[in-house]
Amino acid sequence: MSAVQFYKEENFKVVEVDGLRLEVPEEWEVVRLGDALVLLRNGLTYRQNKDGDGYPISRIETISDEKIDPNKVGFVNNIKLEELKEYRLKTGDILFSHINSLEHIGKTAIYEGVPELLLHGMNLLLLRPNRSKIEPYYLLNLLRFYRTQRIFRNISKKAVNQASINQTQLKNLKIPLPPLQEQQKIAHVLISIDKAIEAVDEAIEQAECIKKGLMQELLTKGIGHKEFKDTEIGRIPKEWEVVRLESIVEIYDSKRIPLSEQERAKKRGPYPYCGATGIIDYIDDYIFDGEYLLLAEDGGYFGPFEQSAYIMSGKFWVNNHAHILRAKDGVSDNWYLMYALNYMDLRPYIVGSTRTKLNQEHMRKIKILLPPLEEQQKIAEILSKWDEVIELKRAKKERLGRMKKKIMDLLLTGKVRIK
Structure with missing residues (x-):
């Protein structure tokens, strides 16, 4: 993709989206979400197991972190071949949490091909974008922007500890639709930020693994000991x-x-x-x-x-x-x-x-x-250094998250445009 150029939009129109007043560029289309999809439906209702018996299938918790987690899937067996083909996720499909607590209603995740085979299970809606009209990653981020604006909370039907959104409500949801090429550029910018956040996540995970290894070593073997003794809770340094x-x-x-x-x-x-x-x-x-x-x-x-x-x-x-x-x-x-x-x-x-x-x-x-007091303090000092490293990385992740939120607001409403 060529270098992106940003410019400030001057001409707007007002769009009402279920109580939210949005100003978007005059030239952007405003369409029903259903008109930008080739498919919107619920998933298979087969009884699931967690034993790894059969084919992997999505559950509500599969997208609890707003990404598809292969470790949080269920499994189904005895599925018909035609249903296997029909309900297999395709790259670019979006899963939408339409039955959940108010806090989690409207969560989304996009299928990027991992795991290689994943079936669409019940209690998550499948949104399959019409790629001739809408870029999947643009839609993903627009839905997440809507969630931050509490649109899904507002349109949901509330019950005790649960909220729900029906398919008709979702199909009728108004969405701004920039030209397809601009959607792709918006998606490219936001994906770049997501990748930066993922890189920081990986660095945090790596630092936490190192810290755990150090805790295991320092809190059982100490620093520089050569002589050990047996105790009721295992071998420990002689001086401990x-x-x-x-x-x-x-x-x-x-x-x-x-x-x-x-x-x-x-x-x-x-x-x-x-x-x-x-x-x-x-x-x-x-x-x-x-x-x-x-x-x-x-x-x-x-x-x-x-x-x-x-x-x-x-x-x-x-x-x-x-x-x-x-x-x-x-x-x-x-x-x-x-x-x-x-x-x-x-x-x-x-x-x-x-x-x-x-x-x-x-x-x-x-x-x-x-251990002796001086060794206690040295052990604590070493581990606290890793806490500082982890906190710095978490702070960086928070800054990137705030930056993405601001950029989403600018790009998804057209206040700032991309050439």
Whole structure:
């Protein structure tokens, strides 16, 4: 594709799209979505299995991240040959979530040929663009733009914990249609940004894998040890100890004060209000001032490499869903303990079947590998460097996401045109 040239549009017309007032270039067509498709339908209603028995078929969760995830498909067997051919996805097909929660209604993903064979399952609509009228990636991004404008929430039929959009509503949805060549150029720009975001995603995943490998090594073998000993939880460096968590931390659970959402609404302010997994609100007062280690009591994630613990510094308030701990001076380090707890599988310590809970009695008994304090600090320093790398990459991804959102608004409404 030749180099793109942008220019500002001057002449607009107003289009009403289900309550949304859009200004688009006068020369653009406005058509029904159904008129730009060769096919719009629901999928096969065969009973699915998750055992890998048969042919892969799409499910609602297949597109939960707005891309087709081959690891989130179902499988069907005993399918008729004619249905296999009829319901097999083609490159450029778009899957649309028309039955979902309000939060997820209208999610989309485009089929790009992976997996090589994928059948269209029920509870996702298939949109097959008429390529002589509309570029598939232009349509994909237009639908995503509409979702950010809450159009699909507005037109959906609401029920308890669920919303739905019928095919007639979707077919009648008005869409702006630039000349096909301009659609292709718009798609090219947005695909370029998507590829940049995907590259950052891959870099984040790689950095997280490296960090996990380092955690495995540093939190079990330490730094530079040559002599090891057998303990109740495996071989560890000779200088290390196996201790109960309660022996190396101070516990401040008695100072926790939960506040309801209504109470917090009356106390808006600058201080973090913390729960099991992080900051959930900001209020006008605080209980703690300093550096503390917060460990989920309930509502957290307790498996290996899951964030059950986090550090809070400064002035903040904590509800009763997180234990409040502080490393004992000269004995342990908050940051080392955070990494050690997040590396561990804490599930043997939790109680409850429906709502899991790490109560204080069991929390006190958690067995921790304890290196000398200086080594704890060195281990924490190494792992925190990788946290910084990961956070920088996540910040870059957020910047790219914001940039794409702004560019989508400019290009998909024609405020900025492409020659």
